[in-house]
Amino acid sequence: MSQGSGGHGGSPADAGASSPAAGSAVPASSDPRNDGPRPVTGASFHEMWRELLPIGRHPASGGYRRHAWTGADAECREWFRAQARSRGLTYEVDRNGNQWAWLGDPGAGDAVVTGSHLDSVPDGGAFDGPLGVVSSFAALDELRGRGARFTRPLGIVNFGDEEGARFGLACAGSRLTAGQLTAEQAHRLTDSEGISLPQAMEAAGYDPEAIGADPERLARIGAFVELHVEQGRALDLSGDRVGVASAIWPHGRWRFDFRGEANHAGTTRLVDRRDPMLPYAETVLAARREAELAGAVATFGKISVEPNGVNAIPSLVRGWLDSRGPDQDSLDTVVGGIEKAAREYADAHGIDLDVVRESFTPVIEFDHALRDELARVLETANGRPEVPVLGTGAGHDAGILSGSVPTAMLFVRNPTGVSHSPAEFAAEDDCVAGVGALAAVLEGLACR
Template structure:
């Protein structure tokens, strides 16, 4: 809405939460599955990035693209230091849901609008960030943008990442118009940040069971990804006797079952969610089955124990099947205990009648967890009534999303208006 008063033209109102959400919703959505395929450095990713830049510019914010492809929108002087930063990511897992990542980015712009509407006068700079390639759906490593910035992934390691078609991360960045030679640690930028708060839809039902719409994260479980290569002998499915077979598919299947058993016994999580088969023919015994294990636990000792037991189960079954197996750890993130002072301050800020909001752990990794080694970080969760995530069924009620925006605005005001 625009108008004039005394010859002065009013600036148009920024897009509302609902308008932003509606504009972002169609980007990268697959017509058949209803899920999202917003992979790093693709056309859908470019559209998401254009959306972010447009939101920054429509609010008169200072827009920046850092050396690693992460996007920043600044309210206040970017160079002043001690900034309060919020945001999340816009990419997705294959056929993921609408809320994982984007809810945090949309809510960040809406929370800043709320602060400005309140007439709040921050004495610390505020920034909103969209970290690139958080899910790792294309190149197999999660949180690439934040890992690079924090120095937890070297430029050499990043350049070696490849997608399923053999395209390197560097090639993908270059094709998208970015300079892959510029990537690397960004300590100067991180030094400007006094606190980072990420809002995210909860990926489970722990918060829903408390009856609260918004909660605070206490910690992120340690987690990692391991690649299991099972090598046997390709042969004809219709002519090779059972006793003559060296079938890696059998070993893989037994390992999947073993992973479920070992994890359940330890109170941990273990999932084989991705598999590749060669030669991948209906009437052919496979020569290679490659499976990726995602495993998480409440502590690093339990995680190491569970993964070790799965590896031993795979080796034992491989010996019985005449198959070779090798295991490669592709990524690992240690336990993250969010900065207690910041965490407790958020819980108190959002509490009512002297009672803080729920504080609960999560098994999901986030950019906030990566940054926690460099800057004080915290997370807010918005209730997910189904607990479903990484799926088109992922959801959050409209009232809860609005409550999340209000909570994030309260947090930003409490931190930035001293």
């Protein structure tokens, strides 16, 4: 695991190595249509952002490698603990490795919780996850600065292993907490080096035997609000800095195992080959066609080849499909079409094929009452008649928790629309507007 000790400057405008104008800041927005609720200075936000920015940043790619239960992950966790302690908050780690910081007594129940995650995809951007965690502490600072009086407990959370970059299952920390991932299933997860999740947790100083559903903790929560950088350009196109999420598209991950016969690349005639790379390549193209026809998205973004030699015909090509659709029918159509095409290509080349669904999340409609409350609070704070409400194809911890507690999400504008890449971006004034929006929401929920 390479970890950058350097980094860009301390502001979000500097965070992406490939941001617009080759690393220059996106100009501050002057669009008056959504200037955000009560102006905030963002001083604590910028200070925290500077501290967090270098952790896990790869010097060559400019992206982040903050994978679960690694050294970079440990540094992020220590950063979270320090933020909690410096504010006099009660700090705890739950049985699944999720970190919590509490203002007030969480045992009192009906708590308002906010936060996100600090881990990343391989060479991911600076904003996906960390923006929500940093903004949560900054929003609390803003409310304290106003002298706000809290009538409900307030919690800030860092969910572990949200991206699933190391063990292949997204939102592992929140899935375990919500009982959507059993301890037995979690113990079977391994990384690319064969290290199991329990082994990784134990090496990081956590007890893997304690993991599992945590209904008592969820029962404390009356509402969960997650702020996240938008993973798309809807807000940029509408000219708004902040929006409210409506729903998360149904989505899942499927593993396609194409099994052929290893052989010499230089001596085996083409007609004598059982090369699994050929049907795999044809399936990748089929995925694009099927997604376009269904109005969905489908991506083969990860591949494993055995024996993985330049002069060897593969014996196994394993590819992972990520597919998402605006509704269940469109998702079923695109995945079914891809699998049908893959089996036809495999048969034509004499290749065996296994398809395994590794994870799946149905469409998630965020709690309508909470969503409407967020919109009302922001409309009142902004003095605007409406706040943009938009769906998303990206999965989030808020979506996992939605089956157990009322959840909602805020999105902050991303002018590039790029995510899971060093080019992921948000302008400074938009980040500060997000802090203001979250502060207004938390004030409306926890201080009334």
